[in-house]
Amino acid sequence: MIGPENTTLEIGRSGCDTAVLGIGSFEQHSAHLPMETDFFFASRVSREVAASLEAMLLNPLPYSTSLEHLDFAGTVTLKPDTLRSAIWDIAESVDRWGIRYLVLLNAHGGNFCLIPTARQWNMERKQPHLLLVDFFSGLSDMGDNLHAGEVETSMMMHLAPERVRADKPEDFVPKWTRADLTHFGMKGISPTGVWGYPSRADAAKGEKWLTEAVEYSVQRIQSLKRAIEGRVARDA
């Protein structure tokens, strides 16, 4: 794997055609998890995925779109247009030195704007191909754990237990759906910022989910690349 530790000469010589960009966030994760929770997952998963694919690791984005969490102290958001511009600027940069696939490895479920961001770019046939991978899509048995619940708490207990506060908030699953975050924001739906079951979290579950996140992402990227290369070959 090559990455931020390498020099420009080493990167140039590597012939690497795939780069992995983790996308984190800086947003509230209730009373027991830190602001950088999604960034922490994006960092760990993108490093393991890049290593497994012998791809280039880029430093992950520490901010993304967290508009629905702005009522909680500490949250910092980019507007969707800003995130789209940042992704496109990064894509144009890596295209200059030979990257053909830029993986957007998303660790924050609120980044819906990544779909039109990648879709417009790819349908206009710009290079590199943007491969949008939401690693939470690959996790089994997630239940109603949308935010700071069993899944994220377990993963953090596995990766960095010292970062998980002992006093966990109460379990909370609202009657509203995820789509209603658009109408009320997280605080309007869940005053503690939890959506799910933090009381059910443990480190062993976190290890299982982290393994699934890496395996799912690697398989998805390989399968997308194979399909795209097949199409390119047929067109040629």
Ligand SMILES: [Zn+2]
């Ligand atoms: Zn999160």
